[in-house]
Amino acid sequence: MSALTYDVLDIDYAGEADRIAERLREITARTLHRRGLVVAISGGIDSSCSLALAVRALGPQRVHALILPERDSSDDSAVRAGILADHLGVRTETVDIAPALAAIGCYSARDDAVRRALPDYGEGWRFKIVIDGGIEGRINQFRLVAEDPAGATHDVALGLSEYLQIVAATNFKQRIRKTLEYYHADRLNYGVVGTPNRLEYDQGFFVKNGDGAADVKPIAHLYKSQVYGMARFLGLPERVCAAIPTTDTYSLAQGQDEFYFALPYRAMDLALWALNHGRPASELATALDIDVTRAEAVYEDIRNKRRTTAYLHRSAVLVDPAPERERSA
Amino acid sequence: MDSRQTIRSFILKNFLFTDDASALADDAALIRGGIVDSTGVLELIEFLEERYAIRVAPEEMIPAHFDSIDAIDAFVARKRQA
Numbered sequence: 001m002s003a004l005t006y007d008v009l010d011i012d013y014a015g016e017a018d019r020i021a022e023r024l025r026e027i028t029a030r031t032l033h034r035r036g037l038v039v040a041i042s043g044g045i046d047s048s049c050s051l052a053l054a055v056r057a058l059g060p061q062r063v064h065a066l067i068l069p070e071r072d073s074s075d076d077s078a079v080r081a082g083i084l085a086d087h088l089g090v091r092t093e094t095v096d097i098a099p100a101l102a103a104i105g106c107y108s109a110r111d112d113a114v115r116r117a118l119p120d121y122g123e124g125w126r127f128k129i130v131i132d133g134g135i136e137g138r139i140n141q142f143r144l145v146a147e148d149p150a151g152a153t154h155d156v157a158l159g160l161s162e163y164l165q166i167v168a169a170t171n172f173k174q175r176i177r178k179t180l181e182y183y184h185a186d187r188l189n190y191g192v193v194g195t196p197n198r199l200e201y202d203q204g205f206f207v208k209n210g211d212g213a214a215d216v217k218p219i220a221h222l223y224k225s226q227v228y229g230m231a232r233f234l235g236l237p238e239r240v241c242a243a244i245p246t247t248d249t250y251s252l253a254q255g256q257d258e259f260y261f262a263l264p265y266r267a268m269d270l271a272l273w274a275l276n277h278g279r280p281a282s283e284l285a286t287a288l289d290i291d292v293t294r295a296e297a298v299y300e301d302i303r304n305k306r307r308t309t310a311y312l313h314r315s316a317v318l319v320d321p322a323p324e325r326e327r328s329a
Numbered sequence: 330m331d332s333r334q335t336i337r338s339f340i341l342k343n344f345l346f347t348d349d350a351s352a353l354a355d356d357a358a359l360i361r362g363g364i365v366d367s368t369g370v371l372e373l374i375e376f377l378e379e380r381y382a383i384r385v386a387p388e389e390m391i392p393a394h395f396d397s398i399d400a401i402d403a404f405v406a407r408k409r410q411a
Contacts, residue, residue: 133387134367138390139371141371160372164368308366
């Protein structure tokens with residue numbers, strides 16, 4: 001068996017783009033029985049690549065792109081999304097979801113919980129949540145990192161009920177977005193594209209019935225670095241290809257790796273690939289230049305996230321099975 | 330009620346919705362056995378901190394301290410002596 005290197009993630013992008021496009025055509029026509037696809041784009045690499053693949057499959061006239069910013073979205077996200085939509089020639093609709101989120105209590109419920117942890121928090125402050133402990137073999141704990149209007153950083157422990165309320169409130173963002181995606185999908189008789197990459201899909205990095213809900217997920221089998229490779233192969237605009245992955249969910253910029261993943265995404269890709277292919281932790285340690293104990297902890301963190309997020313993937317559980325329903329699905 | 334019974338009662342009621350003590354052995358694996366997940370451990374820690382007026386330090390938040398009623402009871406006893 002050859003040594004573990006990043007080369008294992010190399011794929012034939014031309015062949016893969018054609019294969020995904022063919023599958024998207026088949027799935028949309030023969031499984032979903034829909035006339036096109038709706039894709040919400042954030043300007044990030046995953047939704048950009050998904051949109052481009054949808055266009056490759058069905059042509060721009062059968063794809064409807066949505067840009068759905070809210071108060072905490074970075075301005076650059078919408079700009080990148082707009083550049084991409086122009087580049088691909090797709091119809092685009094922008095809906096500011098901030099008023100809907102405000103009306104439903106997203107911001108106020110979130111800010112109430114933040115203030116319980118940090119009483120001075122208010123207008124002009126920005127914050128994010130940081131999770132730590134899991135990779136050191138401890139139980140995950142949550143911290144609130146906030147920046148006050150004068151630029152000073154505050155870092156406080158977050159109690160469980162405050163953490164849960166902040167997450168529950170911010171999950172409105174993904175769920176309101178999905179509501180709009182399905183409005184347009186229903187209106188046009190289209191299907192909805194979900195845009196997780198393999199790392200997010202495998203590790204449960206999505207909101208149940210939010211960004212996790214979709215009719216088809218065309219890049220859920222691609223590692224994040226392959227999504228970047230695909231974006232470059234598809235010739236997407238440089239600003240899209242160079243975008244740094246963030247959650248774009250909290251007001252203070254938050255990298256996906258600091259929020260959720262043990263390592264930066266390229267290293268996480270390799271770790272996930274190595275675990276999926278039965279490579280021992282010692283090989284991962286050599287490839288990433290980390291010690292074996294840490295490589296083992298990364299493997300354990302991946303397995304643990306699979307266990308703890310199984311609920312997110314699960315459909316509603318029935319008391320008794322309904323096999324006749326399953327057969328006609 | 331001694332601490333072991335208190336801990337058992339909390340776990341039975343909060344995670345298994347029962348009062349039936351036979352539903353859970355004192356040495357049963359709670360985390361590895363899928364009864365308590367990481368959020369559940371945080372709930373458990375909040376309960377222990379409040380009930381026994383102890384403070385669990387970040388470095389003490391390891392699965393080994395909370396993976397069974399036996400382990401939790403021993404951990405609480407050590408903390409109360411400290």
